[in-house]
Amino acid sequence: MFEKILVANRGEIAMRVIRACRELNIKTVAVYSKADANSMHVQVADEAICIGEGPSTDSYLRIDRIISAAEIADVDAIHPGYGFLSENAHFADVCESCNIRFIGPRSAAMNALHDKSSSRNLAKKAGVPTPPGSEGLVETEQEALSVAKRIGYPIMIKAVAGGGGRGMRAAHNDISLVKGYHAARTEAEKAFGNSGVYIEKLIENPHHIEFQILGDTKGNIIHLGERDCSIQRRNQKLIEETPSPLFDRKDFKDHRKKMGKAALRIAEVAGYTNAGTVEFIADDAGNFYFLEVNKRIQVEHPITEEVTGVDLVKQQILIASGEKLSISQGDVQFKGHSIEARINAENPFDDFRPSPGRIEMYYAPGGRGVRVDSHAYAGYTIPPYYDSMIGKLITYGKDRADAMDKMSRALGEYMITGVKTTIPFSQAILQDPDFRRGTYTTAFVERLLTGARRELIQEQA
Ligand code: ADP
Numbered sequence: 001m002f003e004k005i006l007v008a009n010r011g012e013i014a015m016r017v018i019r020a021c022r023e024l025n026i027k028t029v030a031v032y033s034k035a036d037a038n039s040m041h042v043q044v045a046d047e048a049i050c051i052g053e054g055p056s057t058d059s060y061l062r063i064d065r066i067i068s069a070a071e072i073a074d075v076d077a078i079h080p081g082y083g084f085l086s087e088n089a090h091f092a093d094v095c096e097s098c099n100i101r102f103i104g105p106r107s108a109a110m111n112a113l114h115d116k117s118s119s120r121n122l123a124k125k126a127g128v129p130t131p132p133g134s135e136g137l138v139e140t141e142q143e144a145l146s147v148a149k150r151i152g153y154p155i156m157i158k159a160v161a162g163g164g165g166r167g168m169r170a171a172h173n174d175i176s177l178v179k180g181y182h183a184a185r186t187e188a189e190k191a192f193g194n195s196g197v198y199i200e201k202l203i204e205n206p207h208h209i210e211f212q213i214l215g216d217t218k219g220n221i222i223h224l225g226e227r228d229c230s231i232q233r234r235n236q237k238l239i240e241e242t243p244s245p246l247f248d249r250k251d252f253k254d255h256r257k258k259m260g261k262a263a264l265r266i267a268e269v270a271g272y273t274n275a276g277t278v279e280f281i282a283d284d285a286g287n288f289y290f291l292e293v294n295k296r297i298q299v300e301h302p303i304t305e306e307v308t309g310v311d312l313v314k315q316q317i318l319i320a321s322g323e324k325l326s327i328s329q330g331d332v333q334f335k336g337h338s339i340e341a342r343i344n345a346e347n348p349f350d351d352f353r354p355s356p357g358r359i360e361m362y363y364a365p366g367g368r369g370v371r372v373d374s375h376a377y378a379g380y381t382i383p384p385y386y387d388s389m390i391g392k393l394i395t396y397g398k399d400r401a402d403a404m405d406k407m408s409r410a411l412g413e414y415m416i417t418g419v420k421t422t423i424p425f426s427q428a429i430l431q432d433p434d435f436r437r438g439t440y441t442t443a444f445v446e447r448l449l450t451g452a453r454r455e456l457i458q459e460q461a
């Protein structure tokens with residue numbers, strides 16, 4: 001087992017990894033940018049090393065500085081968290097060549113799934129349906145138009161390197177296709193340094209259903225059930241839950257099994273190890289399509305932990321250290337219901353504009369069935385350089401109604417002043433009749449934000 005791990009990330013996920021290490025009796029090294037000097041992950045780690053200026057290109061994305069820090073601190077392994085370098089196969093290779101274990105999938109699997117277009121091809125090879133679309137990259141406007149003609153509108157133009165809902169444009173006709181094609185390329189170049197895009201049929205009003213997988217280096221691979229992440233704004237998740245209410249529908253009663261099997265097939269074909277997520281979208285007719293594999297721990301992993309009792313970050317560490325999975329598929333039991341609300345420092349009444357700055361007062365909810373994963377505290381200044389997510393509120397209940405009641409109650413207790421947060425918006429979602437019934441799709445948030453409901457929310461502000 002490792003003696004010392006460097007956490008190459010910041011914010012709540014750095015805290016999450018440090019907590020797991022502490023329980024496993026492993027020493028931790030935090031790295032931080034100058035803008036994060038007062039961040040809680042720096043306080044709770046055993047050691048901390050500054051790796052540069054605020055912008056992530058000068059700090060959390062600097063492979064050379066992270067490796068130097070790892071060598072100075074003499075660590076056995078690096079946990080990359082999510083975002084930043086977590087899905088960078090080159091970084092994983094550099095770690096291994098420096099004799100530092102990378103806590104994530106092996107680079108062969110990372111390469112097989114390295115972008116969304118190659119992942120689509122792998123899914124096809126595994127016999128798993130993908131949305132109709134282009135064969136690989138779409139290099140010209142002309143080619144985009146001919147793909148659209150072949151598969152029919154509406155379509156989605158998607159960045160091969162995309163993530164966090166960025167680099168994606170829907171198009172309903174030739175004019176919006178041409179506009180969207182260039183817009184997606186420009187956005188992708190800026191966000192990911194890669195302007196490559198491909199085209200997929202747009203599946204209307206789908207459900208986003210993903211499966212958590214865990215594979216060890218001995219060839220054992222299991223899934224830990226699904227998460228429903230259909231509550232999204234601009235293709236970015238806001239609220240996630242497990243089990244998915246969709247699977248309560250009669251016409252979906254075999255889908256958990258079918259989709260779980262499909263997720264495992266993809267993982268097997270890729271030779272996948274460590275923790276990962278296979279994402280799908282499903283339409284109301286019961287068709288489901290592979291979207292992508294997230295080759296890392298995911299933001300919403302805690303809800304799976306709550307219903308399965310499996311600590312996913314500890315599993316990542318154990319697997320990376322070469323241990324055999326101690327649980328088999330038959331051992332995985334699901335109990336109760338869990339919901340997560342992402343707490344973002346954004347103003348929901350001003351088009352979700354980021355709201356960095358100093359947190360004046362901070363009181364996190366607690367009580368039975370309530371978990372808060374966060375690095376925020378009173379007096380903490382949220383830097384403007386990174387993600388606006390400052391925490392995750394997770395509730396666990398004996399059933400969906402119980403988990404929802406606990407979520408409403410806990411959102412009501414959560415007090416953060418000095419910056420604007422998405423708490424009131426999550427509260428509005430929790431009150432919504434469609435959400436309460438569990439009959440929502442990825443179109444839910446947009447609908448909530450328009451029409452009469454919008455006024456209601458503004459009145460409450
Ligand atoms: P999840 O499915 O885990 O919710 P998200 O897509 O919301 O994943 O991304 C989680 C975090 O990782 C966010 O901070 C997001 O901005 C970041 N992220 C995701 N993909 C990329 C990428 N390709 N490059 C940079 N950051 C990314």
Ligand code: ADP
Pocket residue numbers: 131156162163164165166200201202203204206208232235236279281291292442
């Ligand atoms: P990211 O890497 O940004 O997470 P994904 O491919 O996982 O990108 O897509 C993010 C979200 O965008 C999905 O959960 C879904 O809501 C929407 N989306 C992506 N592709 C399609 C599609 N072909 N049809 C409809 N919605 C889609």
Ligand code: MG
Pocket residue numbers: 279291292
């Ligand atoms: Mg995704």
